[in-house]
Amino acid sequence: MAALDLSVWVPIIGTWVLVIGTLAFAYWQLRQNQRLHSTSTLLDLRDRFFSQRVRVARKTLSGWLLKPEAGEEPENWEVALFFELLGSVTRTGGLDKKLVRNAFGTWVTGYYLFITRPVNRFAQWRQESNDPLIFADFEWLAERVIAYERQLSPDPNFEQSMLEEARYVLEGESRLDVAAQPLA
Numbered sequence: 001m002a003a004l005d006l007s008v009w010v011p012i013i014g015t016w017v018l019v020i021g022t023l024a025f026a027y028w029q030l031r032q033n034q035r036l037h038s039t040s041t042l043l044d045l046r047d048r049f050f051s052q053r054v055r056v057a058r059k060t061l062s063g064w065l066l067k068p069e070a071g072e073e074p075e076n077w078e079v080a081l082f083f084e085l086l087g088s089v090t091r092t093g094g095l096d097k098k099l100v101r102n103a104f105g106t107w108v109t110g111y112y113l114f115i116t117r118p119v120n121r122f123a124q125w126r127q128e129s130n131d132p133l134i135f136a137d138f139e140w141l142a143e144r145v146i147a148y149e150r151q152l153s154p155d156p157n158f159e160q161s162m163l164e165e166a167r168y169v170l171e172g173e174s175r176l177d178v179a180a181q182p183l184a
Helices: 001-048 052-066 078-091 097-116 121-129 136-152 158-176
Strands: none
Touching: 001 078, 001 097, 052 078, 052 097, 052 158, 078 097, 078 121, 078 136, 097 121, 097 158, 136 158
C-alpha cells in the first residue's frame, strides 16, 4: 500500500513543482521585460528632452522664470508638459521611479521650485481654470524627488540648498546653445 501511495504522490508533487517553477520563471521574465521597456522608454524621453525643439523651450522658460519681474508669461510650456507626461507615466507604473529620478530629477526639481516659488503658478492656474488637475502629475513627481533628496541630505538648510541648486540649474538652462547639435 505504501508503494501505491508513493507512486501516486510523486507525479502529483512533481507536477506542482514544475507548475510553480514555470510560473516563477514567467514572472521573472515579465519583470525583466518591464525593466527593459522602462529603460528604453526613458532613453527615448531623454532624446526628446535634448532635442532642439525642447532645448529652445527650456531656454525660454528658464529665462522667464529667472527674471525678477516675470512680465508676460511665455506661451510655450512644453517643458512643464514634458514633466507632466513623465510624472503621469511614472505615477501609473510605466517607468521606474528611481530611473526617472536619476535621469531627470535635477531638472524636475529645478523647474518645479521656480514655477511654484515665490508664487505657486500651478495653484494659480488651477484656481483660475477651476481644474484641480493642472500639472498634478508634474507636481507629484517633483514632490517625490524632493522627498527622496530630503531623506538623503544631512544639510540642515535643505530648502535653501535646494533653491540654490535649482537656480544654478535654471541659469545653465537659460544659457543653452540652441543652435548647436544636441548631444547624442
